[in-house]
Amino acid sequence: MSSSFFSGLDLLATPVILVDDELRIAHANPAAEDLFAFSLKNVLGQPLVQLFIDAGEVIAGLNDALGHNWSYAGRELTLTRPGQASLHLNCLITPTETSAARFLIEFRPMDQQLKLAREQRQMDQQQANRELIRNLAHEIRNPLGGLRGSAQLLERELERPELREYTQVIIKEADRLQALMDRLLTPHRPPQVAPLNIHEVLERVRSLVLAEFPDGIRIERDYDASLPDLYGDKEQLIQAVLNIVRNAAQALNGKGVIEFRTRAARQVTLAKQRYKLALELQVVDNGPGIPEELRERIFYPLVSGRDGGSGLGLTLSQTFVQYHHGTIECDSRPGRTCFTIMLPLE
Ligand SMILES: Nc1ncnc2c1ncn2[C@@H]1O[C@H](COP(=O)(O)OP(=O)(O)OP(=O)(O)O)[C@@H](O)[C@H]1O
Numbered sequence: 120m121s122s123s124f125f126s127g128l129d130l131l132a133t134p135v136i137l138v139d140d141e142l143r144i145a146h147a148n149p150a151a152e153d154l155f156a157f158s159l160k161n162v163l164g165q166p167l168v169q170l171f172i173d174a175g176e177v178i179a180g181l182n183d184a185l186g187h188n189w190s191y192a193g194r195e196l197t198l199t200r201p202g203q204a205s206l207h208l209n210c211l212i213t214p215t216e217t218s219a220a221r222f223l224i225e226f227r228p229m230d231q232q233l234k235l236a237r238e239q240r241q242m243d244q245q246q247a248n249r250e251l252i253r254n255l256a257h258e259i260r261n262p263l264g265g266l267r268g269s270a271q272l273l274e275r276e277l278e279r280p281e282l283r284e285y286t287q288v289i290i291k292e293a294d295r296l297q298a299l300m301d302r303l304l305t306p307h308r309p310p311q312v313a314p315l316n317i318h319e320v321l322e323r324v325r326s327l328v329l330a331e332f333p334d335g336i337r338i339e340r341d342y343d344a345s346l347p348d349l350y351g352d353k354e355q356l357i358q359a360v361l362n363i364v365r366n367a368a369q370a371l372n373g374k375g376v377i378e379f380r381t382r383a384a385r386q387v388t389l390a391k392q393r394y395k396l397a398l399e400l401q402v403v404d405n406g407p408g409i410p411e412e413l414r415e416r417i418f419y420p421l422v423s424g425r426d427g428g429s430g431l432g433l434t435l436s437q438t439f440v441q442y443h444h445g446t447i448e449c450d451s452r453p454g455r456t457c458f459t460i461m462l463p464l465e
């Protein structure tokens with residue numbers, strides 16, 4: 120009984136320590152071993168108080184919980200193992216139902232909470248931006264049709280043909296805006312999912328990009344062939360990856376190396392959801408890197424550092440990846456730019 124209880128805890132990504140009535144370590148899961156840099160073997164049976172040089176608050180919480188047999192939540196604690204950097208954590212102490220231990224202590228590193236809060240804020244912000252832009256695009260599209268139509272009518276009535284130059288400017292610019300609005304408005308199709316292999320997607324992107332940039336760009340592949348199929352919308356995923364790889368090829372200015380790398384990732388949190396297994400896909404290029412002033416904003420619509428760029432490529436990639444409950448991140452410095460897409464495999 121107790122061993123299956125323990126092995127259940129061992130699967131958790133949350134660091135957990137169990138203590139007995141005397142506040143000695145009864146168990147610690149691998150996440151706790153990682154976090155506190157000890158091995159269960161060495162600490163089993165030791166008083167919790169000896170593990171840290173500043174366990175006072177946790178011990179007080181435990182005594183409180185012990186006295187009343189209730190839960191205790193400690194916020195913004197500092198815990199320090201001898202000779203190591205201090206950790207800032209929240210903890211939750213709960214009485215257990217098993218005979219194997221008296222209390223279960225869950226730890227939540229604050230950095231992680233700050234990161235989650237930041238990600239959430241970014242997601243909300245992006246969602247709001249997207250809606251604003253869609254509404255705006257919608258509002259611009261209608262009068263645009265009227266403008267273009269009127270310019271055409273006017274053109275027919277013009278008696279001096281040299282004036283057509285002006286109506287042509289109106290018509291061409293209206294068309295250009297129209298095309299931009301269409302791109303802003305398209306991607307709201309829910310994905311049509313079917314089992315697919317990520318490497319089919321990558322091979323497709325590879326041949327498209329090599330056809331577009333026939334000289335000077337090399338695409339290297341480092342695939343984990345044992346990756347299982349994922350459920351996804353092939354067209355959307357091709358588009359998502361293509362936009363990233365095309366950017367890389369453009370940044371390389373026709374000369375350089377792009378690497379595709381796939382791996383399995385275990386126990387990951389994507390958009391607040393926990394997955395046992397996910398796919399990690401990286402696109403790495405050895406180009407000049409993303410200009411520093413753009414780095415924070417490249418996923419926003421209409422942000423571009425390229426002449427003639429509309430700044431929608433990465434917005435679309437992100438939208439499609441989010442449709443698949445995945446995440447997309449970028450890390451860039453001169454000589455190495457890496458886009459990482461994570462997609463759940465369940
Ligand atoms: N691998 C990369 N290396 C250097 N800069 C990059 C890279 N990927 C993206 N960028 C920068 O990020 C900007 C935004 O990219 P995004 O694909 O969203 O728009 P775009 O390429 O400018 O236009 P679009 O893709 O809509 O034609 C690019 O203009 C470029 O400045």
Ligand SMILES: [Mg+2]
Nearest residue numbers: 362366432433
């Ligand atoms: Mg682009």
